[in-house]
Amino acid sequence: MDFINADTLTTLNRLWAQVEIFFNSMFLPSRIWQIGIILACFAVAHLGRLWLAPKLDNWARGRALSTRQMRWVILLRQRLRGLLFILLAWAAVFALNALKGFYSWRFLVVLAATLVTAWLVVGLVARLIRNRALRQIVTWGAWIWVTLYYLGFWDEVERLLASLGIDFGGFRITALAVLKAVVLTTVLLSVARIVTGQTTARLRTNAEISPSMTELVIKVMQVLLYGSAFFIGLKAVGFDLTGLAVLSGAIGVGLGFGLQKVVSNLVSGVIILLDKSIKPGDVISLGETFGWINSLGARYVSVLTRDGKEFLIPNEDLITGQVVNWSHSNEFVRIDLHFGTAYHDDPHTVRALAIEAAQSVGRVLSDRPTVCHITGFGDSSVDYVLRFWITDPVEGLTNVRGAVYLALWDSFQKNGISIPFPQREVRMLDGSSLAVHRNDENSQSKN
Structure with missing residues (x-):
């Protein structure tokens, strides 16, 4: 040595x-x-x-x-x-x-x-x-x-x-071989970065290729190019890649047990890209998280919410959990609003006013029917459901609900429709302790 x-x-x-x-x-x-x-x-x-x-x-x-x-x-x-x-x-x-x-x-x-x-x-x-x-x-x-x-x-x-070099049994590593490997690997990695960057830009601007297929092609290309650059660098030093394959197989078995979650997320990411169930730009909700897909990563999916937060959701959760994709097959989203009016208000008039108020909001579609139905007779109100359609869930759901509620309020106030609220009447029965106590107080006040 x-x-x-x-x-x-x-x-x-x-x-x-x-x-x-x-x-x-x-x-x-x-x-x-x-x-x-x-x-x-x-x-x-x-x-x-x-x-x-x-x-x-x-x-x-x-x-x-x-x-x-x-x-x-x-x-x-x-x-x-x-x-x-x-x-x-x-x-x-x-x-x-x-x-x-x-x-x-x-x-x-x-x-x-x-x-x-x-x-x-x-x-x-x-x-x-x-x-x-x-x-x-x-x-x-x-x-x-x-x-x-x-x-x-x-x-x-x-x-x-x-x-200048060091001998390891029958293998010798020289300073020149290491220098050549470093230079060659750096050049190949730089070329791989340039190629992937240019190809990624062109693929993402190609409307004929779906976003999920675009991400899959990009990921495969990155793995092939960067992996090739690494192994070519090792070959330039003089490493025997057949022995490295056996060693990597043994290491892979060990890592498989210790990195089950990581491997599961990687495989789930490939499945998501292949089945096209989720793609960049889709609006999804998972549990309490509601937002649109910003990017698909190898381990996680980036979801942007309306309040500017970016959630990194593991790919496995999107495969095993219940995900609502608001724009999977089409962009149409139906929203239901529940409200109630007083019993003395004409239900036919209420329904007509509710439909007119919803259609006055800009984001509500006019080419899809807006409907209003009675859903029941409550304790203090007649209950209704108002259903309308939008095509831009990425712009938010709470704000369009609020706009329609405000339009309902203005229309009901203008036409004399009242929105009841629960009222309670307390009656004191004769002979009860409260009634006797109150009668005593009234007698004392008269005296």
Whole structure:
């Protein structure tokens, strides 16, 4: 398990000798002049940035740019000095090529222009990685590789990394293999994220595909792409995936007993997506929770309520529990309102006024019949049920009920219809203790 061996020391000595030769060559007269040209290009680029940056800011403020366009403007401003240096350095290279006797003075200028160009391209490509910490690691790693490659040190550094490793029986893990696996996995994960993001956006805007099928395709695609990126990274290190399959099977049996609820929620999520019983945008009620489906996750369903709360309901509860889907097969929802009027009010008039009041509310459908029926004769009122239809339960049920009740109140007040309330009459029988006590009090007051 030696991490450093004799080959490592030999490669390290060769690399150090190559670095010494390179830096000693910097003191040649022609190289000093080239360094001067590079410094002059940098100084002019710096002054150019100080002059152009305020003008770019004023130009951006004077235009109604979108968020995406503003990001590109900020990106250009941050890299303005580098862009100017690249233009000046390559212009200097062309000038040295054109001048007789100065062709040999172009080596360091070409090297500087190439390095800065490569650094700029790496910085732009790394912007595709959303995670800031990972983006910084990838950016600095790519900058180091580009620098070593163009300086001519990469071959020796590659041999050095290949010689650094640890043996596990007949298997050896080298620093170079780990580095390649990390780079390859990062690239594949970034590509998988971009592909899934673009595909997800297109699928969700495709009206021909149902929302549940869209979510299922997205989940399957994410599992395949991210899983492939992970296993390809392991293969790049040199792991034997057949042995990993046996190990994962044994681990899966153990996890199956300890994570039964998690597995149940995952399987329930797949069932929900396949049978299309619930899809994003549906209005559901489960127990005391009433709201609309915001998103379908692998483990839970996100339900938004009218008061702004977001409930994360496990998928298993939606499979095993009783769920009311207000918009499963169609968007029509019938609402029942119960009320009562006094016995001296004409029931025919009450029914007509109730139907008219309900249809005066904007959300109540006029193309579906609104009906009012007598449901019974109560202790102090004639009881009715008013039934009407709406097509937008996502906008709330309590508010439309309240609007119809208010319309009923206004109509009944206008037409003299009374809404009775329970009244109690207390009679004191002769000979009772209360009646005797009251008679005594009346006699005392008369005296």
